[in-house]
Amino acid sequence: MVHELTSPPKAAPGDKVAVLSPSFAAPGFAPALHEQAMRRLADLTGLVPVEFPTTRRLGASAADRAADLNAAFADPEIRAVLATVGGDDQITVIGHLDPALVRADPKPFLGYSDNTNLLAWLWNQGVSGFYGGSTQVHLGAGPEVDDVHLRSLRAALLTGERLEITEPGESEDFGKDWKDPAALTEHGEREATEPWTWAGPSRAVTGRTWGGCAEVVQWILTAGRFATDPAVVEGGVLLLETSEELIPALELGRIIRSLGERGVLAAVDAVVVARPPTTSFEVSRTAAERAAKRAEQCDAAIDMVQRYNPDAVMVVGVPFGHTRPQWILPYGGTVTVDGARRKVWADYS
Structure with a gap:
């Protein structure tokens, strides 16, 4: 009865990636940190970050946050989805998601903490993801991106190698x-x-x-x-x-x-x-x-x-x-x- 899972294809430099706030809209709380994260994401991966309506909207409803997730998974130009940060109410978002969209075009999702909800839901749909990678915490903050984070970020999004x-x-x-x-x-x-x-x-x-x-x-x-x-x-x-x-x-x-x-x-x-x-x-x-x-x-x-x-x-x-x-x-x-x-x-x- 082992669960069958699909590994979504990797993105390539120049591809668009969605940067969403399925839980807390940290970019609306600390926009300077978010903007630094977006610059670093583009510079270090060659990918093009794309925001959606609730990425910076504090207090967005569960339905609206789910609508952004559905739109990102449905958009053929979006080749990965990254969470800005966690929170504590993503469990209310899950019921609004459309499983047919992620099954039709599987894409890597990166997040942790409250994003365990979304990762587990994707796992139920037969799509694997990656635990970690919140942009606000690990890309935006500090003097630079930590080496181990950057290597695993690039592996998850672009290269797909095996790392110790x-x-x-x-x-x-x-x-x-x-x-x-x-x-x-x-x-x-x-x-x-x-x-x-x-x-x-x-x-x-x-x-x-x-x-x-x-x-x-x-x-x-x-x-x-x-x-x-x-x-x-x-x-x-x-x-x-x-x-x-x-x-x-x-x-x-x-x-x-x-x-x-x-x-x-x-x-x-x-x-x-x-x-x-x-x-x-x-x-x-x-x-x-x-x-x-x-x-x-x-x-x-x-x-x-x-x-x-x-x-x-x-x-x-x-x-x-x-x-x-x-x-x-x-x-x-x-x-x-x-x-x-x-x-x-x-x-x-």
Whole structure:
């Protein structure tokens, strides 16, 4: 019962790509950051970013945001769709989407966080996408685009090669305030990262990915927007990460437990958990406190997965999701998790 997925064709320099706000219209809140992101996207990829009516419209209705998604997927000149940022209500947009449009002309979609909703919906339609790549966060902010982000962005949109997912050695939980001009030229507070934590058997697993932001995955399951039979992810790789809301390790463990009871953990062969954010504009912690919070989440994830599937290969701390530098990862494409060599590869074809 493994779910069949189509990998959309790559764009080519000169092609148009839609830049949309399926959740929060960050470009309307911080237009200077958005405009820098659009310049960088064009300069670094050769693609032509195209905005739609709600890209900058704060407070746009779910129906209007869905209309822009439908229009982008229907337009033959648009060859990929990128989200500006996440949010918290994209679940209300999904019911307005037209599945016939994405099936007729599959296109890569890039986003993370609340965009887990749209990625999972596309996965249900048989179309793979990419987890990561919000323009406002990873293209617009800072003095330049991080190397690992740029390499995976180009692979996802243009080249389709297989890349080893490596540790860049530094990380930030959040950047400068978007209203601060320094957000255009400076990183946020970065610190050295720890080695990834591995668990489970020393073997290599290659499988198609599913999952995303743990909080949003929980919403998707509650709304009944995942297949009845978890065998559709048989032999796959589960991706899990947590958001800037900084949920406690206990809550992450409960979400993973629900996936275990749902049968998802028993079906997959590998689980990849991201390095979690531990601070925000509202929450400050010392370096020791941040490390302790990351360790708590790591322990909770490993403990709960191993209760349901001790044969799953696990790695915790991979830099995707709510962190910078960020690797964009295939969603519905294939990832290799090698517990023997302690390496991860992603296939962007």
